Amino acid sequence: MAGSFSSGGVAVITGGASGIGRAAALRAARSGMKVVLVDANAHKLAATAAGLSAIIGADNVMAERVDVAEFSAMSDLAARVSARWGSPMLLMNNAAAFVSGGAGGILDPNDNWQRLFAVNVMGVVNGVQAFLPGMFEAGRPAVIVNTGSKQGLTNPPGNPAYNTSKAAVNAYTQNLARDLRERPDCQISAHLLIPGWTTTGDAQPHPSAWMPDQVIVFMDDAISRDEFFILCPDGETPRETDEKRIYWNAMDIIANRPALSRWHKDHKQAFAEFMQRPLKL
Numbered sequence: 001m002a003g004s005f006s007s008g009g010v011a012v013i014t015g016g017a018s019g020i021g022r023a024a025a026l027r028a029a030r031s032g033m034k035v036v037l038v039d040a041n042a043h044k045l046a047a048t049a050a051g052l053s054a055i056i057g058a059d060n061v062m063a064e065r066v067d068v069a070e071f072s073a074m075s076d077l078a079a080r081v082s083a084r085w086g087s088p089m090l091l092m093n094n095a096a097a098f099v100s101g102g103a104g105g106i107l108d109p110n111d112n113w114q115r116l117f118a119v120n121v122m123g124v125v126n127g128v129q130a131f132l133p134g135m136f137e138a139g140r141p142a143v144i145v146n147t148g149s150k151q152g153l154t155n156p157p158g159n160p161a162y163n164t165s166k167a168a169v170n171a172y173t174q175n176l177a178r179d180l181r182e183r184p185d186c187q188i189s190a191h192l193l194i195p196g197w198t199t200t201g202d203a204q205p206h207p208s209a210w211m212p213d214q215v216i217v218f219m220d221d222a223i224s225r226d227e228f229f230i231l232c233p234d235g236e237t238p239r240e241t242d243e244k245r246i247y248w249n250a251m252d253i254i255a256n257r258p259a260l261s262r263w264h265k266d267h268k269q270a271f272a273e274f275m276q277r278p279l280k281l
């Protein structure tokens with residue numbers, strides 16, 4: 001299968017003005033794609049658009065200040081992109097909100113929960129619903145990448161709203177991928193990007209965190225191999241560690257252990273010992 005960046009195609013990247021989305025946008029531009037940069041942050045949008053224009057020329061960049069939580073705005077954008085350039089060959093639904101978990105977590109203000117779901121879950125659904133009909137109509141090969149999180153898989157305590165939203169992105173994207181593969185002659189695939197610890201936003205680089213470019217190289221390689229789950233390692237977490245954490249989490253159900261037993265006083269020791277052993281499936 002071809003990678004995610006096809007010369008001459010159109011890439012639509014939400015949350016494209018910073019971090020992982022920005023690295024994807026730059027990679028798309030360097031691969032000869034036209035780029036539709038979607039972001040809510042006007043300042044970062046302008047800065048990243050300038051960087052892209054320097055590579056592919058301003059005529060090949062659409063910098064769109066759009067809130068992915070608003071379906072009408074996403075739908076309007078899809079219509080404008082279609083009229084100007086046609087349907088995307090890469091749609092990356094990557095924007096996310098990170099409202100702090102706060103002291104309460106579960107009892108975070110309802111507004112926090114609403115906002116995280118509106119952006120992190122419905123933002124992804126909105127992107128697909130706005131652009132997918134045009135992608136079907138074009139009948140060309142295309143790739144959809146939704147950005148999830150390990151927090152949506154292993155559910156570490158601390159920010160339940162974020163974890164729950166990313167668990168929904170995981171469930172949604174699996175359904176999307178199955179739907180696409182069952183459609184006769186459909187050449188569109190969907191993938192779940194699961195970044196590890198990555199230096200993004202305004203954070204300073206940390207030796208254990210990956211840089212966004214590394215995530216995008218890893219993503220492109222995985223898509224070339226037609227992999228659905230793009231589980232990125234980072235400088236402190238090799239794949240084997242992620243596999244064991246995910247396995248332990250799934251085994252909570254099968255072994256009828258308490259919820260999130262990894263952090264339960266009666267199971268912590270067993271988890272620590274499990275992590276020391278090789279994983280046997």
Ligand SMILES: NC(=O)c1ccc[n+]([C@@H]2O[C@H](COP(=O)([O-])OP(=O)(O)OC[C@H]3O[C@@H](n4cnc5c(N)ncnc54)[C@H](O)[C@@H]3O)[C@@H](O)[C@H]2O)c1
Pocket residue numbers: 014015016017018019020021038039040041044066067068069094095096097119123147148149150194195196197198199200201202
């Ligand atoms: N950085 C990490 O360690 C890490 C780990 C796992 C998952 N992720 C995921 O990676 C994705 C990218 O995050 P990042 O780390 O690059 O963060 P980032 O803050 O650098 O970039 C996120 C971008 O999304 C934009 N955005 C936020 N809300 C928006 C909205 N409603 N509409 C449009 N744009 C919006 C922001 O303005 C920002 O430019 C997110 O889905 C995040 O959950 C990141």
